[in-house]
Amino acid sequence: MPHKVLVIDDDPYIVKYLIDILTDNGYATCSASNGAEGLEVLKREKPDLVTLDLEMPEEWGPRFYRKMVKEPGFENTPVIVISGLPGIHLAIKNAVASLKKPFDPNALLEIIKSSLVEKEHA
Numbered sequence: 242m243p244h245k246v247l248v249i250d251d252d253p254y255i256v257k258y259l260i261d262i263l264t265d266n267g268y269a270t271c272s273a274s275n276g277a278e279g280l281e282v283l284k285r286e287k288p289d290l291v292t293l294d295l296e297m298p299e300e301w302g303p304r305f306y307r308k309m310v311k312e313p314g315f316e317n318t319p320v321i322v323i324s325g326l327p328g329i330h331l332a333i334k335n336a337v338a339s340l341k342k343p344f345d346p347n348a349l350l351e352i353i354k355s356s357l358v359e360k361e362h363a
Contacts, residue, residue, distance in 0.1 A: 244357050245269040247288035249279040249305065250323070251297040255342070259292060259323075262346045268353070276305030283309060288318070289357055292349075295324040295332050306333050319356040321349070 248259045251274050260270045271286040273279035277300040283291070291309070295302035302322065310316045322332060322339040332339070337359075338352045 243267050243269045244289040245271065245286060246353065247279065247282055247286060247291045248272040249274075249276065249282075249291060249297070249302070250294040251275055252294070255294070255323075259349075262350065263353075266350055276300030276302060276308075279305050280308055280312075283315060284312065287314070289360065290319045290321070290353060292321045292323050293333070293336075295322060295326050303332050306336075310335075317360065319360055321352055321356070323349075 246263050246268050248256050248270060249272070250256050250259070256272050256274070260272060263270050271282050271288060273282045275297045293302045293305065302324070306320060309318065319337045320333060320335070322336045323342060323344060324339070325342040326332070337356045340349060
């Protein structure tokens, strides 16, 4: 069964781009357009990894992350921050990586692959 990645971003073009990259590389995907919706999708879909935008309407990335790690079973789910904001590497200190938009899709795929391997061996 393929690993599942939850994409959380309020920009539908970014969501489509990420989902295309992920599905083309054998990953299952699910998505949400803000943190509140992201939490619902997280509980329903149980992804192996989350890509997270920081600046979104309703509920932004860091608040989603704080709620996610309190959910039983998700405290060690790897998160990759993908944002256009400056200083993004400071926003979520436990993120496995922080990529600035526009990002290199190959770099993202490498990070996802290594994060999932680490998670399996944890």
